[in-house]
Amino acid sequence: MNKPKIIIYLSVIALLALLTIGYYALAFSQQAEFEQAARATATARAAHPTEKPAPVSFDSSQAYADVQTQVAFGARTPGSAAHAQVREWLRAELESAGWSVEIQEASRLGHPIFNLIAKRTDEAPQIILGAHYDTRLLADNDADSLNKTKPGPGANDGASGVAVLLELARSLPKDTVPVWLVFFDAEDQGRLEGWDWILGSQVFVDELKTPPRAAVIVDMIGDANLNIHFEKNSDSQIRQEIWESAASLGHGDVFIPTEKFSMLDDHTPFLNKGIPAVDIIDFDYPDWHTAQDTPDKVSAKSLGAVGETLWLWIVNQKP
Numbered sequence: 001m002n003k004p005k006i007i008i009y010l011s012v013i014a015l016l017a018l019l020t021i022g023y024y025a026l027a028f029s030q031q032a033e034f035e036q037a038a039r040a041t042a043t044a045r046a047a048h049p050t051e052k053p054a055p056v057s058f059d060s061s062q063a064y065a066d067v068q069t070q071v072a073f074g075a076r077t078p079g080s081a082a083h084a085q086v087r088e089w090l091r092a093e094l095e096s097a098g099w100s101v102e103i104q105e106a107s108r109l110g111h112p113i114f115n116l117i118a119k120r121t122d123e124a125p126q127i128i129l130g131a132h133y134d135t136r137l138l139a140d141n142d143a144d145s146l147n148k149t150k151p152g153p154g155a156n157d158g159a160s161g162v163a164v165l166l167e168l169a170r171s172l173p174k175d176t177v178p179v180w181l182v183f184f185d186a187e188d189q190g191r192l193e194g195w196d197w198i199l200g201s202q203v204f205v206d207e208l209k210t211p212p213r214a215a216v217i218v219d220m221i222g223d224a225n226l227n228i229h230f231e232k233n234s235d236s237q238i239r240q241e242i243w244e245s246a247a248s249l250g251h252g253d254v255f256i257p258t259e260k261f262s263m264l265d266d267h268t269p270f271l272n273k274g275i276p277a278v279d280i281i282d283f284d285y286p287d288w289h290t291a292q293d294t295p296d297k298v299s300a301k302s303l304g305a306v307g308e309t310l311w312l313w314i315v316n317q318k319p
Contacts, residue, residue: 056249057171058311060304066093066163067155067222067303068295075151076135076158078111078186086133087114090166090183094118097169099181104207108186108199115200116183118169124210125180127314129168130217130266131161132187132200140191141289155295157288158188160222164307168314171307177317180212184266187219201266205273214238215270215277220285221306222298228282228306229260234267235276242278245316246309254305280306 069089074082091101094116104115116133119125135154139147165181172179182204190197201217214235221228230239246255261283270277287293 056308056311058304058307059167059171060300060307062170063163063167063303063307064295064298064300066166067159067298070133070159070162071153071155071295075153076133077137077151078134078189083134087116087183090116090133090162093166094169094181098174099169104204106203106207108203109194109196111186111195111199113200113203114185115204117204118181118183119178120174121178123178125212126177126214126319127179127317128182128212128215128270129165129179129310129314130182130184130201130204130215131165131219132158132184132266133162134158134185134188134200136188136289137192137195139289139291139293142291144291147291150291152289152291152293154188155293155298156220156222156285157293159295160220160298160303161218164218164221164303164310167303167307168311171311172314176314177319179314187266190264197264198266198268202269205269205275208273211273211275213276215267215275216242216310217265217267217277217279217281218306218310219265219279219281220288221280221282222302223282223285224297224299224302225284226254226282226299226302226305227256227284228254228280229256229258231265231267231279231281232259232262233271234278235271238276239278242280242309242313245313246305249305249308249312251305251309254302255309280310 070086073086076083076086094101099118099120102117104117106113135151135158137151139150139152142148162183169181184200186199189195243255243257246252263279263281265279267277267279287297
């Protein structure tokens with residue numbers, strides 16, 4: 001091999017050696033940086049451990065006790081002593097849980113209306129949860145003609161939704177998006193002379209100055225054999241979110257993601273004003289508007305399924 005070829009050969013070998021050394025030097029440098037970053041991350045995590053999401057907090061046994069308390073007052077028909085008593089009881093319970101309560105007074109069709117509005121702050125609501133607290137003047141679906149002329153006890157139709165809202169008032173964290181709890185009057189008197197359905201919620205929506213991002217109504221949700229289908233008029237996106245929350249908690253057997261009923265309920269005035277609203281209701285209830293709508297037809301488990309679902313859905317709402 002002549003001298004020029006030897007020089008070229010040795011130059012190539014030297015170049016390859018330099019490339020190899022450079023490669024490993026770069027690799028070791030990157031590994032050192034990676035390990036340093038990993039140590040920094042580990043140190044930061046040790047100083048600020050990741051918080052696990054709080055478990056759902058909803059006392060279903062307390063909610064069931066609240067159903068019993070309401071029924072013990074008697075039929076909460078508009079204008080009755082029990083109607084006024086349950087309103088004052090609600091005010092006391094809500095204030096004890098840290099909510100301020102406003103009584104919204106109005107008149108519809110010549111009847112006085114008393115809605116209860118519970119707030120934690122003066123902020124405009126992003127979420128409104130509603131339920132009606134009145135019971136029907138006549139149990140006119142009862143098979144017994146004598147019962148048709150008397151008011152029903154309203155354990156499921158009225159008391160169950162109120163009980164869920166009341167326990168949410170006690171259990172919701174204080175750092176949620178602004179929530180209002182509204183207890184509507186005069187929802188249940190349609191088809192009676194001089195009355196109509198959903199009078200209280202109509203008053204509320206007519207006077208509402210700042211619309212929320214969502215309104216959710218709970219009605220007849222304590223049935224021991226609970227099956228809640230999508231209500232056909234409800235906002236599809238919000239109901240999907242709520243049903244997904246239910247499924248994540250194992251309540252997919254109760255919240256069934258198929259449409260069944262089209263309801264005129266307290267969500268209707270919201271929808272009429274263009275406010276997204278959902279009606280959570282099980283209308284497959286044989287004791288509706290009868291004297292048999294008593295607490296033994298209501299289940300703490302059913303109240304818990306609805307309450308836990310709404311608790312999780314609200315907590316997951318972002319500002």
